[in-house]
Amino acid sequence: MIEFFQSPVTQTVLSALNQGFIVTLELFFITLIGAIPLGLVIAFGSMNRWAPLARPVRWFLHRRQREPGRFSRWLIALRPVSLITRLLVWIVRGTPLILQIIAIYYVPGLVMDGGTPWPRGEAGRMTAVCVAFIINYAFYFSEIYRGGIQGVPSGQQEAGLVLGMTKRQIFFKVTLLQMVKRIVPPMSNEIITLVKDTSLARAIALQEVIWAAESFMKGNQGISGIWWPLMFTAVYYLAFSAIVTMLLGRLEKRLDYFQV
Amino acid sequence: MPILEVHNIEKHFGKTRVLEDISFSLEQGQALAIIGSSGSGKTTLLRCLNFLERPDVGTISVNGDVIFDASDPSTQKEAEVRRKRLHFGLVFQSFNLFPQYTALRNVTLAKELLAQEQPDFKSRKKEILDQIEKEGQQLLEKMGLADRAGHYPSQLSGGQQQRVAIARALALHPDILCFDEPTSALDPELTGEVLRVIKGLAENHTTMVIVTHEMAFARDVADHVIFMDGGVIVEQGPPSQVIENPQEERTRHFLERYSNG
Numbered sequence: 001m002i003e004f005f006q007s008p009v010t011q012t013v014l015s016a017l018n019q020g021f022i023v024t025l026e027l028f029f030i031t032l033i034g035a036i037p038l039g040l041v042i043a044f045g046s047m048n049r050w051a052p053l054a055r056p057v058r059w060f061l062h063r064r065q066r067e068p069g070r071f072s073r074w075l076i077a078l079r080p081v082s083l084i085t086r087l088l089v090w091i092v093r094g095t096p097l098i099l100q101i102i103a104i105y106y107v108p109g110l111v112m113d114g115g116t117p118w119p120r121g122e123a124g125r126m127t128a129v130c131v132a133f134i135i136n137y138a139f140y141f142s143e144i145y146r147g148g149i150q151g152v153p154s155g156q157q158e159a160g161l162v163l164g165m166t167k168r169q170i171f172f173k174v175t176l177l178q179m180v181k182r183i184v185p186p187m188s189n190e191i192i193t194l195v196k197d198t199s200l201a202r203a204i205a206l207q208e209v210i211w212a213a214e215s216f217m218k219g220n221q222g223i224s225g226i227w228w229p230l231m232f233t234a235v236y237y238l239a240f241s242a243i244v245t246m247l248l249g250r251l252e253k254r255l256d257y258f259q260v
Numbered sequence: 261m262p263i264l265e266v267h268n269i270e271k272h273f274g275k276t277r278v279l280e281d282i283s284f285s286l287e288q289g290q291a292l293a294i295i296g297s298s299g300s301g302k303t304t305l306l307r308c309l310n311f312l313e314r315p316d317v318g319t320i321s322v323n324g325d326v327i328f329d330a331s332d333p334s335t336q337k338e339a340e341v342r343r344k345r346l347h348f349g350l351v352f353q354s355f356n357l358f359p360q361y362t363a364l365r366n367v368t369l370a371k372e373l374l375a376q377e378q379p380d381f382k383s384r385k386k387e388i389l390d391q392i393e394k395e396g397q398q399l400l401e402k403m404g405l406a407d408r409a410g411h412y413p414s415q416l417s418g419g420q421q422q423r424v425a426i427a428r429a430l431a432l433h434p435d436i437l438c439f440d441e442p443t444s445a446l447d448p449e450l451t452g453e454v455l456r457v458i459k460g461l462a463e464n465h466t467t468m469v470i471v472t473h474e475m476a477f478a479r480d481v482a483d484h485v486i487f488m489d490g491g492v493i494v495e496q497g498p499p500s501q502v503i504e505n506p507q508e509e510r511t512r513h514f515l516e517r518y519s520n521g
Contacts (some may be wrong), residue, residue, distance in 0.1 A: 042382045159356035162310050162368035163432065164346045173369065258360045259414040 013216055013229045020212030021236050027129060027198045027208065032191070034134035039141030045085035046146055053078055085142075091256040092139040098200050103133040105204045122207060133194075140190055148183035149175065152260070181255045188248040195241045209233050261325050263288040263467055264309075264436055269318035270330075271304055271491075278304050279315070280491045286436070286484065289465035293472055293482035293499070297514060301491040302471045306438050309351045309469065311341050322347045349429030349437040353444050355421045357413040362506060363424045364409040367431050368396040374432070399427040403457055423457055428500035437461070458501040475518055479503045487511045 004010055054076045061068055092100070105128040109116030118124035122255065152175050160170035199210045213229040263287035271279040286292050287495045294302045307313040309320065311328070314336065320328040327344045329335045331369045335450050356364050371392045375381055381388060403423040413421050422442055429437055439458065443451040455477050461468065462481045472478050478485055478499060485502040487495045487510075495508045 153356075155352060155354055155356035156358065158312055159352065159358070160370075161312065161342075162345055162348070162350040163428070164342055164371060165373055166342065169373050173373070174358055182358075258412050260359050 006166065009223060009226070012223065013213075013226075015210045016215070017209055017229060017233065017236065018219065020209035023126070023206065023208040024198045024236075025240075027126070027201060027206075028194060030130045031133040031137055031194060031198075034130070034140055035137035038134060038138035039145055042085060042089070042138055042142035043137060043145035045124070046082055046089060046142060047149070048081035048085070049079060049082050051077065051079050089139050089143060092136055093143070097132070097136050098203050099195060100136055101200060101203050103127055104128050104132040125201075125206045129206050131206065133197075133201075137194060141187070144183050144186045144190065145179070149257050150181040151182050152178045165170075166199075171196075177255075178260050181258070181260055184248065184252050184255065185234060188245070188252070192241050192244060195244060196237060210234055262286055263323055264469075265319075265321040266309070267319045267321070269305070269308060269315045269320070270317045271301075271308060278491050279308070279455040280319070282493055284484075284486060284496060285346060285467065286467065288467055289469040289516065290483040291462045291466075291470060291481050292484045292486065293470050293478035294486045294488060295472065295475065295478055295503075295514075296494075297486035297517075303440055303490050305488070306350070306471050308470065309436075309438060310348050312350075346432055347435045349432060349434035351422070351425050351429050351437070351439045351442050353441045354419075355413070355425045355445070357425055357428070358420055359413050362408050362410050362412055363400060363405060363416065363420075363427075364393070364396050366413070366424055367399055367427045368392050370428070371395075371431050371437070384440065389509045394426070396431060399430055400424070403427045404453075405433050417450060419453040422454045426454075426457055426461075436467045436469060439468065441471050441473060443472070443474060473518075475503060475515070487514065489514065 057068075057072050057075045061072060076192065086247070093209065105125065106116075108118070116124070118128050156169055156174050156178065160174045198208060201208050202210045202214075205211060210230070210233055213233045216223050216226045216229045264286040266285070267283050269279055269282040270277070282301075282305060294305065295329065296302050305311060308315050315328070315330050317330050319326050322344075324336065326332075327347065348415070351486065357363075361369060368418070372389065375388050375392060378388070397406070397409060400406055403426060404449065405420060405423055405427070408416060408420060408424075413424070416424065422445075426442075443454050446454065451474070455474065458468070458478075459481055470478070470482065482499050485496065485499045487502055487506070489506075489510050494510055495502050495506060495511045501507070502511060503515065506515060
């Protein structure tokens with residue numbers, strides 16, 4: 001066993017896998033840092049109640065002294081921000097992430113005159129993958145946030161209002177923590193999925209841990225035909241998801257002091 | 261001059277008229293009980309007073325100032341509505357305490373946030389916050405909850421939670437304290453402690469509007485009773501008239517049904 005770990009081949013493999021795993025970790029953390037706040041913006045977008053046509057249509061009907069028909073009721077209820085956001089949610093959640101990665105990396109170069117907007121080489125692949133992951137995960141998170149915000153009973157908001165709080169104060173002082181408590185379990189699921197989803201970056205040859213392991217099968221690191229490094233990547237994923245699970249479990253426990 | 265004057269309030273939800281021509285007034289230090297069956301518009305009326313619903317027609321005046329006029333949009337600006345709400349306190353049927361805060365913090369939170377708007381808050385921060393906390397403790401003591409200040413709502417019984425909610429509403433010193441069926445969500449053995457607290461407030465001449473199903477309580481505590489049915493005030497007057505000797509058929513019918521369980 002010790003001999004196995006001391007052999008030059010194992011040393012080379014482990015060092016390559018470590019390097020690949022650093023890329024995996026970078027992708028994981030950049031995605032979280034981008035998607036967690038962006039998801040909140042998207043959640044507010046899908047809950048946006050702006051109905052620009054409600055007033056003019058009502059005014060028009062009032063002037064003509066007409067009862068609203070089916071079409072005018074539809075116009076009154078039309079909320080463009082919410083509608084567009086929900087359409088995007090449907091598209092992003094309804095198509096595979098691997099397709100989104102490929103589309104974001106290749107399509108701009110194919111349709112834009114000046115060629116691809118991404119930097120050359122590994123940096124370009126990393127940037128494109130990060131963009132794809134942040135968008136994809138932000139839309140998933142947004143639906144979890146929406147459920148969390150809408151799950152807080154309306155009585156909480158009303159209690160804040162009658163106590164003279166502003167909407168901002170109600171969100172930050174009353175709703176937010178209750179929402180966080182509600183969303184920690186579903187967010188934990190998504191974050192653990194993200195640990196493994198990072199491997200999809202392999203689709204555009206980002207040099208993450210799976211890519212690094214595969215290279216020992218194909219031979220582009222001077223060694224070819226060995227398959228155990230690919231299996232060994234499971235150890236990295238398992239160890240990392242164990243740490244993530246533990247940290248999220250701790251957060252859940254820290255919020256145990258109150259019940260919603 | 262009455263402390264509260266409600267004139268000609270009307271409210272629709274879509275095509276359904278839930279309040280029609282509601283007018284009444286209330287003197288400082290008096291308790292008004294609103295009774296009536298479910299769906300009669302009692303809660304909606306209370307919500308209108310607290311600006312949780314906007315009446316379609318009518319005016320609401322406090323201390324002679326018109327604070328809401330359905331025909332005058334300048335009385336309905338959001339920033340002003342926030343200030344005007346502070347004339348009223350509201351105790352909800354389902355308490356609506358903030359679960360993440362202790363009983364004491366539930367009582368002090370809103371006052372702290374309001375205090376932050378004072379120009380001298382930064383220079384006197386510690387002094388102001390200490391004062392708010394002290395007042396919060398005193399209010400909880402008054403509610404018989406001095407030893408529960410550090411408890412979270414989930415650690416309190418329904419009756420205790422409702423008493424915290426009353427303390428929370430009192431902390432902002434509202435002119436008029438409103439109760440929306442304060443004992444309806446409680447087990448029967450817990451209603452007594454809440455009713456005793458409200459009775460105590462009435463004895464101290466706190467101006468109150470109480471929507472309630474507890475007839476005996478309304479009779480004992482209220483100076484004035486309104487009976488509502490189908491969104492209108494059917495009968496109003498002192499409890500000796502409305503509850504004990506109702507003039508209207510509908511009131512009699514309601515009270516009979518009530519006493520028959």
